[in-house]
Amino acid sequence: MVKFENDWDDLLKDEFTKEYYLKLRKFLVSEYKTQRIFPGMYDIFNALKMTSYNDVKCVIIGQDPYHGEGQAHGLSFSVRKGIAPPPSLVNIFKEIREDVGVDNTGKHGELTKWAQNGVLLLNSVLTVRANQPRSHRGMGWEQFTTDVIELLNLREKPMVFMLWGSDAKAKQQFITNPNHLILRAAHPSPLSAYNGFFGCRHFSQANAFLRSKGMEEIDWSID
Template identity: 30%
Template sequence: MKNVALNIDESWDIDISLISQSYLEFLEKNTNYIPKKENIFNAFKTLKKNDVKYVLFGQDPYPRELSATGYAFIDGNVKDIFSSTGTLNREVNRATSLRNFIKMALVARGDLNKDDLSPQAISSLDKSNFINDIWQLKYNFEKNGVLLLNTALVFTDKKSCVFHAKEWEAFILGTIDKLDSQKVKLILFGSFAQNLYEKNKSLQKFDAFACEHPYNISFITNEDVIEFFRPMDLLLA
């Protein structure tokens, strides 16, 4: 794992020793997890430590090889966000959390009325100033200083999610702790991230924004969520 860990931006001081030796051996010897070994630490590859203003906690990588990218909420199976007819692309609709996040971002911009989230309403929008590439969305997150970090960096199967989260917990906590001097804000999506925050005093020294997970449809019209993300204008090209 040493060589993999070094494949990140040099500004990060990643401490692999916070991961148990048995789990490191699992990561070295197995290939039946996603994302691939070389992509596990991608969140630390493209955003410099000193540029981090927020840490957005996802839960697990997407449970599909093409989708898991090493970034929370960035689905590698999505090429274009919008289809040729102007609606959300099929791959976006398949990724429920991403779909709801895009709809929320459209509401936050004032382009979409929260009382009409239909495909027809989305299709009718003028998208000339919108991004349409999933990696542009990742770039816009990072431009706003958002570290897209899952609380478990690999996925094998649903029954093992708690196991992986526990194995990554010390590493995640230790890495976030090193951001203390920057006064970053934590974005806690759903009960998993919120429970992690509530049970760890080392996280509670950070300000936090908590809400339901984007998997829930109520996320789209949550006024607190809309107000929080509106200044980021994440869909602006």
């Protein structure tokens, strides 16, 4: 049984006995034994471990983990310190600098501070084969992360959902609670960032929304 050591434990306790998850787990056991899989098995659920249900202020939904050596560690768009920030994250930092004046460039790419500050960095698919993007699509992770989104949607306390790109936007149908704010934009990858990610101003909009609800803003610096 997966342990999150926070309120997700009770909320997701039945998830791991569902038929789809048992099939997914069987698949993952085989994959980790026979393939190079990212992130490491103890990092798969880091997003939920680092950001409890009640503490979520903002949800940033990614696609699947980075597939390069040493990059993925269980938080969407994040890489561990010492690993060069990938192009999508570089573009995120550019938009943050233009939007709220916080300059994270030239530091590192680890977003743990965001996670600890209430930003749930959740990929749609939580594992991937090395150098094979989207290789674990359709194996069951989409159901798991949709169930997480549906639980978040039920919460009365407001939060912001940032949906970047088609995979993230596909989750919008599960966000129906008018208490929450949905922000949509193109994906921050170099292929699409100029088609609507740059200039989206999601970071200032998120903080304005949280302020309007009497909640603490998000510090978008990484230090």
